[in-house]
Amino acid sequence: MTASSQKPSTARRMLVVLAGAGIVGGALAACTPDEPISTTPGTTPSVVTGNQAPPGEVTPGDDIQSSGKGDGTASLVDTSGKAIGEATFTPSGSSVRVTVRVNADSGLEAGFHGMHLHQNGVCQTGGSEAFSSAGGHLQVPGHSGHPSSGDLVSINILKDGTGETVTTTDAVTLEQITGKSIIIHSGADNFANIPTRYAPAPDQQTLMTGDAGSRVACGVIEAHE
Secondary structure, X not given: OOHHHHHHHHHHXXXXXXXXXXXXXXXXXXXXXXXXXOOOOOOOOOOOOOOOOOOOOOOOXXXXXXXXXXXXXXXXXXXXXXXXXXXXXXXXXXXXXXXXXXXXXXOOOOEEEOEEEEOXXXXXXOOOOOOHHHOOEOOOOOOOOXXXXXXXXXXXXXXXXXXXXXXXXXXXXXXXXXXXXXXXXXXXXOOOOOOOOOOOOOOHHHHHHOOOOOEEEEEEOEEEO
């Protein structure tokens, strides 16, 4: 084979080697972090991090809801008018979540205390019985039976005078309890749960009050947007 016949083959091999080197070099160049953004097809796109959704176009997840109804609060005072805690009322679907917190040194005795919503938004400490101005247990229109619309669970007061309970009720709405009151009683509420071996049936007083005793704390419910 002559030298002249070998030249085209050698040239082709050189082209292959150079082309391969060009591909590798291009790949390395494409991986360079400082490479400017290019609009040429096939080049490395710019790196985008974080939430790039335009303002106002972010939609909440399916499990995140906003009622937009606001909530309600009531500042709790004892029979001397001293503030001892707070109750909050938050719409939650078709119910209202009620959170009651009593501060340390509240003066309330340790143990369970009946707790109810009452008819009137008046918490007068004077008179023959403190907070009698709040009226009886709340009954909303169309409801006059037992348990009453205003019946809530009892709150447990600890030895240091503090107490906290969270409950829900679907017997009332925030609109129906705004301007009404919440009362804490001196004793536990029996919820008219009197076995027949003690009495044939609960009397009317037990049905109305749960035999929870006197009224020791009161708060007027105010709504907030």
